[in-house]
Amino acid sequence: xxxxxxxxxxxxxxxxxxxxxxxxxxxxxxxxxxxxxxxxxxxxxxxxxxxxxxxxxxxxxxxxxxxxxxxxxxxxxxxxxxxxxxxxxxxxxxxxxxxxxxxxxxxxxxxxxxxxxxxxxxxxxxxxxxxxxxxxxxxxxxxxxxxxxxxxxxxxxxxxxxxxxxxxxxxxxxxxxxxxxxxxxxxxxxxxxxxxxxxxxxxxxxxxxxxxxxxxxxxxxxxxxxxxxxxxxxxxxxxxxxxxxxxxxxxxxxxxxxxxxxxxxxxxxxxxxxxxxxxxxxxxxxxxxxxxxxxxxxxxxxxxxxxxxxxxxxxxxxxxxxxxxxxxxxxxxxxxxxxxxxxxxxxxxxxxxxxxxxxxxxxxxxxxxxxxxxxxxxxxxxxxxxxxxxxxxxxxxxxxxxxxxxxxxxxxxxxxxxxxxxxxxxxxxxxxxxxxxxxxxxxxxxxxxxxxx
Numbered sequence: 127x128x129x130x131x132x133x134x135x136x137x138x139x140x141x142x143x144x145x146x147x148x149x150x151x152x153x154x155x156x157x158x159x160x161x162x163x164x165x166x167x168x169x170x171x172x173x174x175x176x177x178x179x180x181x182x183x184x185x186x187x188x189x190x191x192x193x194x195x196x197x198x199x200x201x202x203x204x205x206x207x208x209x210x211x212x213x214x215x216x217x218x219x220x221x222x223x224x225x226x227x228x229x230x231x232x233x234x235x236x237x238x239x240x241x242x243x244x245x246x247x248x249x250x251x252x253x254x255x256x257x258x259x260x261x262x263x264x265x266x267x268x269x270x271x272x273x274x275x276x277x278x279x280x281x282x283x284x285x286x287x288x289x290x291x292x293x294x295x296x297x298x299x300x301x302x303x304x305x306x307x308x309x310x311x312x313x314x315x316x317x318x319x320x321x322x323x324x325x326x327x328x329x330x331x332x333x334x335x336x337x338x339x340x341x342x343x344x345x346x347x348x349x350x351x352x353x354x355x356x357x358x359x360x361x362x363x364x365x366x367x368x369x370x371x372x373x374x375x376x377x378x379x380x381x382x383x384x385x386x387x388x389x390x391x392x393x394x395x396x397x398x399x400x401x402x403x404x405x406x407x408x409x410x411x412x413x414x415x416x417x418x419x420x421x422x423x424x425x426x427x428x429x430x431x432x433x434x435x436x437x438x439x440x441x442x443x444x445x446x447x448x449x450x451x452x453x454x455x456x457x458x459x460x461x462x463x464x465x466x467x468x469x470x471x472x473x474x475x476x477x478x479x480x481x482x483x484x485x486x487x488x489x490x491x492x493x494x495x496x497x498x499x500x501x502x503x504x505x506x507x508x509x510x511x512x513x514x515x516x517x518x519x520x521x522x523x524x525x526x527x528x529x530x531x532x533x534x535x536x537x538x539x540x541x542x543x544x545x546x547x548x549x550x551x552x553x554x555x556x557x558x559x560x561x562x563x564x565x566x567x568x569x570x571x572x573x574x575x576x577x578x579x
Contacts (some may be wrong), residue, residue, distance in 0.1 A: 157370040160284050163357060167280045168273060170358035177265075177272035184258075184265035191258035194251040197244040205236040205443055236447060237433035246456070247424040250415040257411035264404035270575070271397035276356065278572035282565045283353040288373055289561035290346040296553045297335065297342040303546060304332040310533060324539035331543065377511070377564060380504035388574065389497040395575035396493055402486040409479040416475040419468045422460035429453040493573060500570045507563040514556040521549040 168174060213228040245251065311328040314320035393399060434447035461468075528545035531537045 157372060159372040160281065160374075163280050163284050163353065164277055166357045166359065167276050171276045171356060172358060174269070174272050174276055177269040181262075181265040181269045184262040188258055188262055191255040194245075194248075194254065197242045200241045200243075201239070202241075203236070203238040206234065208233040234436035235434065236436065236443065237431065238447065239429055239431035241427060241429040243425060243427035245423060246426045247422070247458075248418075249421055250418040253411045253414035253418060257408040257415065260404045260408035260411060264401040264408065267397040267401035267404060271401060274397060274572050274575060278568050280353070280356050281568035281571075283349070283356050284371065285374075285561045285564050285568070287346065287349040287353055288371055289557055290342065290349045291371065291373075292557040292561075293554060294339070294342040294346050296550060296557070297339040300546075300550055301332070301335040301339050304328070304335040307529075307532075307539075307542065307546070308332050311539060314535065319535050320539060327539060327543065331546075374564060377560065378567060380501070380508045380563075380567075383501045383504065385498040385501040388501060388570070389494045392493055392497050392573050392575065393490060396573060397575050399486070399489050399493060400575075402482065402489050406479070406482040406486055409475070409482040413472070413475040413479050416468070416472045419461075419471065422458055424456065424458040426456050427454075429455075497570065497573050500566055500573065504563065504566050504570065507559055507566065510559050511556070511563060514552065514559055518549070518552040518556045521545070521552040525549045 209230075209232045211228050211230045213225050215223055215225060217223050308328040308331075311320050311325050315322070315325045429452070431451045431453070432447035433449045433451075525545045525548075528537060528542050532539065532542040
């Protein structure tokens with residue numbers, strides 16, 4: 127576990143180590159750290175809002191699970207007034223007779239009752255409560271998984287923007303260097319120390335450098351827009367001309383990672399796996415609930431009532447009826463045949479349980495594979511970073527020597543061009559691998575299920 131703790135510390139601490147501000151496009155806009163971007167995303171990202179709504183719904187549904195063990199209480203009341211006029215009747219011999227004058231009267235009554243009812247024997251209540259608890263746990267874990275996913279995606283988008291910025295810096299330096307080389311070549315051409323071909327080559331190289339700068343600037347703007355989609359905020363006002371991000375100067379060391387230990391830790395902490403375990407428990411409880419439908423049910427109820435018949439002159443709304451009653455009842459039912467609907471329900475519940483178990487097994491296998499692959503990729507990239515860093519330093523030193531030799535006229539322009547291209551290639555490869563390495567760390571962190579809040 128010490129290794130896991132060290133990994134989490136590296137993941138959390140790396141963005142703050144040796145931090146430096148990187149101005150995107152040379153602007154002077156507000157600085158945004160990775161931590162600030164994460165805070166904004168966790169507050170605004172719609173996928174988190176959706177998961178939080180599901181969690182809130184699951185919490186509310188638990189009241190129904192608890193309520194199944196409490197009596198159901200209902201009150202009712204009624205007040206009626208009936209007026210009638212009878213103008214005919216049947217005689218004992220069965221012939222119709224006419225009343226003269228007609229019989230007119232009014233009938234009035236009111237009543238009120240309080241009923242308490244409780245299922246006395248209903249086994250599915252227990253399995254439903256167990257399933258509800260598992261569903262609530264799964265919803266909470268899926269909220270954590272959504273937060274961890276947003277953290278990973280924001281980290282990756284932020285690092286992609288930093289990578290594009292570094293590539294833009296390389297393109298900018300190339301453009302400046304090519305302009306300086308063109309000036310030197312023009313000076314040497316005027317004194318016949320350089321050929322017309324060298325001059326044309328220097329002009330073409332400057333034009334190519336300008337094109338690469340435009341492409342790099344467009345790539346940076348697209349990366350920033352992607353970041354703002356994850357932050358759920360408009361991208362206006364945060365374009366490549368005025369944005370400031372805080373770079374990550376140091377990177378964590380992957381050489382000591384143990385893939386077996388990290389895979390085991392991910393199994394214990396990954397919220398998606400834990401949510402699927404809760405799904406399996408809920409499906410198991412659902413199967414028990416479906417089987418309980420084969421058993422009889424027994425209900426008990428207690429009713430208190432009051433009523434009163436009223437004369438026409440009395441008020442229809444009486445709050446103290448004189449007649450009282452109390453009813454206690456026990457009722458039972460047992461469905462002997464329901465057209466095989468219980469059989470279908472049991473089959474469906476069994477299918478859900480088997481599907482939940484299959485999903486859990488598949489997620490565990492995929493998680494172990496992903497963690498091992500990420501550790502292997504990180505360790506490979508760590509070795510590459512060491513080699514690429516050495517190559518960049520050597521290429522930079524070589525270019526300084528080549529430029530001095532070209533100014534002195536000891537090497538042709540072609541050799542200078544080779545030295546420039548080698549440094550550009552080394553810098554691009556270094557920045558590409560550096561930020562892809564940090565993205566892989568973000569992926570590993572998400573698989574390990576680090577709490578997002």
